[in-house]
Amino acid sequence: xxxxxxxxxxxxxxxxxxxxxxxxxxxxxxxxxxxxxxxxxxxxxxxxxxxxxxxxxxxxxxxxxxxxxxxxxxxxxxxxxxxxxxxxxxxxxxxxxxxxxxxxxxxxxxxxxxxxxxxxxxxxxxxxxxxxxxxxxxxxxxxxxxxxxxxxxxxxxxxxxxxxxxxxxxxxxxxxxxxxxxxxxxxxxxxxxxxxxxxxxxxxxxxxxxxxxxxxxxxxxxxxxxxxxxxxxxxxxxxxxxxxxxxxxxxxxxxxxxxxxxxxxxxxxxxxxxxxxxxxxxxxxxxxxxxxxxxxxxxxxxxxxxxxxxxxxxxxxxxxxxxxxxxx
Amino acid sequence: xxxxxxxxxxxxxxxxxxxxxxxxxxxxxxxxxxxxxxxxxxxxxxxxxxxxxxxxxxxxxxxxxxxxxxxxxxxxxxxxxxxxxxxxxxxxxxxxxxxxxxxxxxxxxxxxxxxxxxxxxxxxxxxxxxxxxxxxxxxxxxxxxxxxxxxxxxxxxxxxxxxxxxxxxxxxxxxxxxxxxxxxxxxxxxxxxxxxxxxxxxxxxxxxxxxxxxxxxxxxxxxxxxxxxxxxxxxxxxxxxxxxxxxxxxxxxxxxxxxxxxxxxxxxxxxxxxxxxxxxxxxxxxxxxxxxxxxxxxxxxxxxx
Numbered sequence: 001x002x003x004x005x006x007x008x009x010x011x012x013x014x015x016x017x018x019x020x021x022x023x024x025x026x027x028x029x030x031x032x033x034x035x036x037x038x039x040x041x042x043x044x045x046x047x048x049x050x051x052x053x054x055x056x057x058x059x060x061x062x063x064x065x066x067x068x069x070x071x072x073x074x075x076x077x078x079x080x081x082x083x084x085x086x087x088x089x090x091x092x093x094x095x096x097x098x099x100x101x102x103x104x105x106x107x108x109x110x111x112x113x114x115x116x117x118x119x120x121x122x123x124x125x126x127x128x129x130x131x132x133x134x135x136x137x138x139x140x141x142x143x144x145x146x147x148x149x150x151x152x153x154x155x156x157x158x159x160x161x162x163x164x165x166x167x168x169x170x171x172x173x174x175x176x177x178x179x180x181x182x183x184x185x186x187x188x189x190x191x192x193x194x195x196x197x198x199x200x201x202x203x204x205x206x207x208x209x210x211x212x213x214x215x216x217x218x219x220x221x222x223x224x225x226x227x228x229x230x231x232x233x234x235x236x237x238x239x240x241x242x243x244x245x246x247x248x249x250x251x252x253x254x255x256x257x258x259x260x261x262x263x264x265x266x267x268x269x270x271x272x273x274x275x276x277x278x279x280x281x282x283x284x285x286x287x288x289x290x291x292x293x294x295x296x297x298x299x300x301x302x303x304x305x306x307x308x309x310x311x312x313x314x315x316x317x318x319x320x321x322x323x324x325x326x327x328x
Numbered sequence: 329x330x331x332x333x334x335x336x337x338x339x340x341x342x343x344x345x346x347x348x349x350x351x352x353x354x355x356x357x358x359x360x361x362x363x364x365x366x367x368x369x370x371x372x373x374x375x376x377x378x379x380x381x382x383x384x385x386x387x388x389x390x391x392x393x394x395x396x397x398x399x400x401x402x403x404x405x406x407x408x409x410x411x412x413x414x415x416x417x418x419x420x421x422x423x424x425x426x427x428x429x430x431x432x433x434x435x436x437x438x439x440x441x442x443x444x445x446x447x448x449x450x451x452x453x454x455x456x457x458x459x460x461x462x463x464x465x466x467x468x469x470x471x472x473x474x475x476x477x478x479x480x481x482x483x484x485x486x487x488x489x490x491x492x493x494x495x496x497x498x499x500x501x502x503x504x505x506x507x508x509x510x511x512x513x514x515x516x517x518x519x520x521x522x523x524x525x526x527x528x529x530x531x532x533x534x535x536x537x538x539x540x541x542x543x544x545x546x547x548x549x550x551x552x553x554x555x556x557x558x559x560x561x562x563x564x565x566x567x568x569x570x571x572x573x574x575x576x577x578x579x580x581x582x583x584x585x586x587x588x589x590x591x592x593x594x595x596x597x598x599x600x601x602x603x604x605x606x607x608x609x610x611x612x613x614x615x616x617x618x619x620x621x622x623x624x625x626x627x628x629x630x631x632x633x
Contacts, residue, residue, distance in 0.1 A: 033541070075587035075594075108540050205540060206443050207361075241410075267411035 023127060027139040034104055035143065041097070042147035048090050049154040053161060056083045061163035080164070087158060087169065094151055094179035098187035098220065099213055101144060105195020106212025109136055111205040129324040133317060137196055141189060148185045155179045172248050172291040181298035186305040191216045193312035200319050219308055227301035233287035242286045248294065251287030258282050351462060351470040362439060363478070370482040373428065376421050377489040383414045384495045390415030391500040415501060422502050423509065425490055429483060430512035433525035433550045436479065440529025441546025444471055446539035464632040468625060472530055479522045487518040499580060505602055506583035508558050515606035520613040525550045527620035534627050553616060557609060564608040567595045 028035060059079040068074035110133075113119040123129050159171035159180055171180050178184050195212040202208045233251050236242035241253055255265045257280045265284070268275035289297060356363055390412030395403040448454040458464050490513060494502050503510040512518060529546035536542040562585055570576070571593040578584055583597040597605065 037544075073591070075584065075591070077586060107543075112540065206447065206543075209442075209540075209543070265411075 023131065023135045024139050026122075027135050031108065031140070034108060034140075038143055038147060041093075042150060045090055045093060045151045046154055048086050049151070049158050052083060052087050052090070053154070053158045056086065057158075057161065057163040059083070064164050083163075084166075084169075088175070090151075090155060090158075091176050091179045094148075094155060094184050097148070098184075098191040099217055101188040102191035102195045102212040102216035103209045105140070105192045106198040106202075107195075107205040107209035109140065109192075110196045110199025111202065111208030112199075114199055114203040115205050123324065129320050130317065133196065133200075133320055137192060137313060137316075141192055144188045144192060145185055148188055152179065152181065152184045155184075170246075172246065172294050174249060177248055177294075177297075181294065182302040183298055183305065186302040186309070187216075187220055190219060190305045190309040190312070193309040193316065194219065197312045197316040197319070200316050200323075220305070223301050223304040223308065226304055227297055228289065230300050231289065231293055231296045234290055234293070235285050235287055237283055237285045239283055241284050244286070244288055244290065246291040248289045248291060248297065251289070253284065253286045255279070255281045256283040256285055351466065352474055354457075355470050355474045359443065359475075362443065362475075366478060366482060369428075370486060373425055373486045374489060376425060377486070377493040380418055380421050380425075380493040381495075383418055384493065386412065386414040387418035387501055388415075388495070388498060391498060419501050422490075422494065425486065426503070426509040426513035429486060429490070429518045430509045430521070432483065433521040433554060434547055435525075436475075436522045437525035437529040437532075437546040437550035438543045440475070440526045441532040441536075442529075442539045442543030444475065445530050445533025446536060446542030449533065449537040450539050458632070464628050465625060468530070468534075468628050472526065472621060472624075475526055476523055479526060480519055483519045483522055487513065487515075490514065504580065504583075505599060506597065508561075511561070511602075511605075515602070516610040517606055517613065520610045520617070521554075524553060524613045524617040524620070527617040527624070528553065531620045531624045531627070534624050534631075553613075557612070561605065561609065562597060564612070565597065565601050565604045568598055568601075569593065569595050 056079075060083040063076055063079035067076050110119075113122075119129075119132065122132050155176075156171070159169070159176055162169045168175060170176070178187075191212070194216050195208070198212040198215065199205075199208040202211060228249055228251065234244075236244050237256060243250075253265070254262050257263055259280075262285060263279070263281075266275065266279040266281060268279070268281075389404070390409055392409075393403050394406040394409040395401070396406050399405040399408070445454075448457075454464075454467065457467050462470075494514075497505070499505075505511060505514070512521065525546070528549040529542070532546040532549060533539075533542040536545060562583065567585055570578075571589070573592060575591040576594075578594055578596055581599040582594075583601075585595045585597070587594050
C-alpha cells in the first residue's frame with residue numbers, strides 16, 4: 001500500500017487533484033448501508049413490476065379466460081388476486097418511498113453527523129462546510145433520481161399493458177396517479193432537501209427524522225392540493241350531480257342559478273320545488289380533472305415540489321453559512 | 329430543595345425503598361417527548377370518537393335506501409339524503425382512527441428500536457445506568473413494561489371508544505368487518521399489534537446497538553409481521569363451505585374467499601367467525617411479542633455476564 005501513496009498524494013500547495021471524487025467516495029462509503037438498501041429496494045421493485053408485466057399478467061389472463069370469459073358474474077382466484085396485490089403494493093411503495101428518503105436524510109445523512117460531531121471533524125479536514133453539504137445532497141440525489149425513474153418507467157409499462165380492464169388498475173386513477181409520472185421522481189428529491197434542512201436545524205438524529213417525515217408528508221399533500229386547483233377544472237353540469245367517466249380526481253360541487261352563477265348547494269331537502277325556486281337553482285355542477293389532465297397535473301405538481309426542494313436547499317446552505325460563517 | 333433531601337435519602341445499607349418507582353420515573357422522564365406525543369394522540373382520538381358518536385345518528389340518515397321524487401314507505405327522499413353531509417365526515421374520521429390503530433405497530437417498532445433501546449446502547453447511557461445499581465435485566469424490564477402499560481391503556485381505550493362510536497356497525501359507514509383496517513381496530517388485535525411492535529423494536533435495538541439501523545430494522549420487522557398475518561388471516565379458523573345447485577348469493581357480511589363449480593360452491597367466513605379469528609390472531613401476535621421479549625432478555629444476559 002505504501003508504494004501506491006506517491007501516485008495519489010498531491011503537492012501541499014495545490015488543491016487535492018481528486019478532491020470531489022474523494023468527497024463523493026467518502027459520502028458513498030459513510031452511507032454504504034443506505035446505498036445497499038436503496039439498491040435492494042429498486043431491484044426488488046423492478047423485479048415485482050417485471051413479474052407483473054410478464055408471468056403475472058399471463059397467469060391473470062389465463063385465470064380470466066378460465067372462470068370469467070363470457071359470464072355475467074364470476075369470482076376469480078389467486079392468479080388475479082396475486083397480480084392485483086403486487087401491482088398495488090408496487091404503487092403504494094412508490095408513493096411512500098419519499099417519506100422514507102426524508103426520514104433517512106434527516107436522521108442518517110445530516111442529523112447524526114451533526115449530533116456526534118463528525119460533521120465538525122470533516123470541516124477541519126480541508127473540506128469547507130458548503131462543499132460538505134453540497135456533496136451530502138448531490139451524491140444521494142443521483143441514485144435516488146435514477147432509481148425512481150427506473151421504477152416509474154416500469155410502473156407505466158405495467159399500467160399500459162394490464163391483461164384485463166379493471167377500473168382500479170387504469171393508469172390515470174388516483175391510486176396509480178403519482179407512480180406513473182414525474183411527481184414520483186421529484187418527491188424524493190424534495191424529501192432529501194427537507195431532510196438535510198431538518199438535520200441542520202435540529203442537529204439531532206431522531207428529532208430530525210420525525211421532523212423531516214412530517215414536513216415532507218405535509219409538503220407533498222400541499223403540492224397535490226395546490227396543483228389540482230392550479231390546473232383549470234373541467235366542469236360537468238346537469239339537473240343532478242354528474243359523475244363523468246375517466247376521471248382522475250373529482251373537485252368541488254355546487255348549484256347553478258338561472259344566470260349561470262355557481263353557488264353553494266342550498267341543501268333543499270324534501271320540499272324541493274319551492275326551495276329551489278326561492279334560491280333560483282336550475283341545475284348542479286361538478287368540477288373534475290379528466291384523464292387528459294394527467295400531464296398538466298403532473299408537471300405543475302412536479303414544478304411545485306422542485307421549487308420547494310430548491311427553497312429548502314437554499315435555506316440549508318444559508319443556515320450552514322450563518323452557523324459556520326467564521327470558519328468559511 | 330435541600331431541606332427535602334433527608335426525607336428521601338435512605339441508609340446506604342438498605343435497598344432504595346422507592347427503587348421501582350424511581351426507575352419507572354427515569355424511563356418516563358427520558359422519553360418524555362414520546363410520552364407527550366402518545367398522550368396527545370390518545371386525547372385527540374378520544375375527542376374525535378366522542379364527536380363521531382355525537383354525529384352518528386345524523387350520519388346514519390345519510391346512507392341506505394331512498395325514494396324519488398318524494399319520501400314514501402318510511403324511506404326518505406333522495407334529495408333529503410343527499411343534503412346530509414355528516415355521513416362523509418363520520419366515514420372519514422372513523423376510517424382515520426381505524427387506520428391509525430392498525431398502523432400504530434410501525435411507529436411503535438421504529439421508536440422502540442431507535443429511541444427506546446438503540447440510542448441508549450449507542451451513546452453508552454445504558455452502560456452508565458447499569459453501573460448505578462440498576463441491573464441490566466431490571467433496566468430492560470422497565471424499558472419494556474412502562475411503554476407496554478401505556479400502549480395497552482391507550483390502544484385499549486381508543487378501541488373501546490371506537491366500538492362505542494361505531495354504533496350499529498353499518499358497513500356503508502364504517503366498512504365491512506373483514507377489511508384489514510376494520511378487523512385490526514375492532515378487537516384485541518388492536519392492543520396486541522403495538523405490543524408486538526414494541527418487542528420487535530426492542531430486540532432490533534439490542535441486536536444492532538445503534539439507533540438508526542435499529543429503527544429501520546424494527547420498522548421492517550413490523551412490516552413483515554403485518555403483511556404475513558394479513559395474507560394468511562383467513563386461514564386462522566376453519567372456513568365454511570356452502571354448495572347449492574343452481575347457484576346462490578352470499579350476504580355482504582360474509583367474507584367471501586372463493587367460488588368454484590360455476591358459482592354453486594362458495595368458501596367463506598361468516599360474521600360469527602370474527603371473534604375466533606380475533607382470538608387466534610391475538611394469540612399469534614402476543615406469542616411473537618413474547619418470543620421477541622425473551623430473545624431480548626437472553627441476548628442482554630449473554631452480553632452483560
